[in-house]
Amino acid sequence: xxxxxxxxxxxxxxxxxxxxxxxxxxxxxxxxxxxxxxxxxxxxxxxxxxxxxxxxxxxxxxxxxxxxxxxxxxxxxxxxxxxxxxxxxxxxxxxxxxxxxxxxxxxxxxxxxxxxxxxxxxxxxxxxxxxxxxxxxxxxxxxxxxxxxxxxxxxxxxxxxxxxxxxxxxxxxxxxxxxxxxxxxxxxxxxxxxxxxxxxxxxxxxxxxxxxxxxxxxxxxxxxxxxxxxxxxxxxxxxxxxxxxxxxxxxxxxxxxxxxxxxxxxxxxxxxxxxxxxxxxxxxxxxxxxxxxxxxxxxxxxxxxxxxxxxxxxxxxxxxxxxxxxxxxxxxxxxxxxxxxxxxxxxxxxxxxxxxxxxxxxxxxxxxxxxxxxxxxxxxxxxxxxxxxxxxxxxxxxxxxxxxxxxxxxxxxxxxxxxxxxxxxxxxxxxxxxxxxxxxxxxxxxxxxxxxxxx
Numbered sequence: 293x294x295x296x297x298x299x300x301x302x303x304x305x306x307x308x309x310x311x312x313x314x315x316x317x318x319x320x321x322x323x324x325x326x327x328x329x330x331x332x333x334x335x336x337x338x339x340x341x342x343x344x345x346x347x348x349x350x351x352x353x354x355x356x357x358x359x360x361x362x363x364x365x366x367x368x369x370x371x372x373x374x375x376x377x378x379x380x381x382x383x384x385x386x387x388x389x390x391x392x393x394x395x396x397x398x399x400x401x402x403x404x405x406x407x408x409x410x411x412x413x414x415x416x417x418x419x420x421x422x423x424x425x426x427x428x429x430x431x432x433x434x435x436x437x438x439x440x441x442x443x444x445x446x447x448x449x450x451x452x453x454x455x456x457x458x459x460x461x462x463x464x465x466x467x468x469x470x471x472x473x474x475x476x477x478x479x480x481x482x483x484x485x486x487x488x489x490x491x492x493x494x495x496x497x498x499x500x501x502x503x504x505x506x507x508x509x510x511x512x513x514x515x516x517x518x519x520x521x522x523x524x525x526x527x528x529x530x531x532x533x534x535x536x537x538x539x540x541x542x543x544x545x546x547x548x549x550x551x552x553x554x555x556x557x558x559x560x561x562x563x564x565x566x567x568x569x570x571x572x573x574x575x576x577x578x579x580x581x582x583x584x585x586x587x588x589x590x591x592x593x594x595x596x597x598x599x600x601x602x603x604x605x606x607x608x609x610x611x612x613x614x615x616x617x618x619x620x621x622x623x624x625x626x627x628x629x630x631x632x633x634x635x636x637x638x639x640x641x642x643x644x645x646x647x648x649x650x651x652x653x654x655x656x657x658x659x660x661x662x663x664x665x666x667x668x669x670x671x672x673x674x675x676x677x678x679x680x681x682x683x684x685x686x687x688x689x690x691x692x693x694x695x696x697x698x699x700x701x702x703x704x705x706x707x708x709x710x711x712x713x714x715x716x717x718x719x720x721x722x723x724x725x726x727x728x729x730x731x732x733x734x735x736x737x738x739x740x741x742x743x744x745x746x747x
Contacts, residue, residue, distance in 0.1 A: 366422065537618075
């Protein structure tokens, strides 16, 4: 049981601009929710000093000078259409101080279960939007002397690279380290173009995902209970999958670069999930993921661009093809989707979103925090890849984390690919499936993911 002791509001250490900051089309379609992550730290002599909370507060106040938009609040924009605007008003970030009789070791392999949810602040999204902090933090002390930091950062404010940049600079202030790398805060940058668009965006790629054959909508699938499995793929297993995929690699079309580790693993999970769900051959299924377009634009966005620079990507097929053909065929579907992300298509995508009368259709929660929108579960899959991100090394002065992972807020079909903590080339796979399917081909463990590597 986790007991909350106190709440501390942290504001920027110095005066910051009081302004309404522009949010671009990519920001506008994001959920009015927070991305939950958890950091675990084992006991260290530095924690015995008892200054963990003061250290977090002081360093956060300094980091918020650089990242001052995170201390502000969202408001509904006067133009309507479910759009929001960012008020940089310095209202601050809450740090919740908590303690528990549990030990870090009690969380085993850190599978993102409801027990971990207690270590991450929760938010009532029916609260007026201008009262919801954009960053929420919880410091929990364990009986073993270790601590955890539960963190939530608004989807509207930051994608993965931006969130990790913020955490990295925060830890530098906590350790008194440097050099500090300030964020690039101009969110108009992705929408600036000096030439006419060379292509028009095809809105069909934003169509709702397929539903199960024989069902008019996804209502019944949404109701089914889900469970999570936390699996490990070794470097050897990943390379085995990649080598199988590359047996069918089309060098004439794509040159010498074979399928990536992500493409091979994502293809295999897609196939295994379709098998576990018992799809008929004619069942249409989509794999959804996002691509970072910072380097796709010409000129490229600054590496330290702070905001959302992700475009939705979809690969689709029917389950019969997925299961009867090779992993290379499924990998090719994913590569084809990735290759469509270019400077022209990104600019056309942003231009299309900017012209929409209402952007709320893309959010999974309505304006009162209630579930709605597209369903990416059965027969579909949504994969979030952290494999290319600089995840580890969040040292606030008491050593680096022993685990970093997602919070337990999954849905059917949601999957995380997380690089191994030790840098050994392995992946951790967190996957949520309906309970009836988790017990089929995937199983909660299946002897460390045998089904994911035996094809």
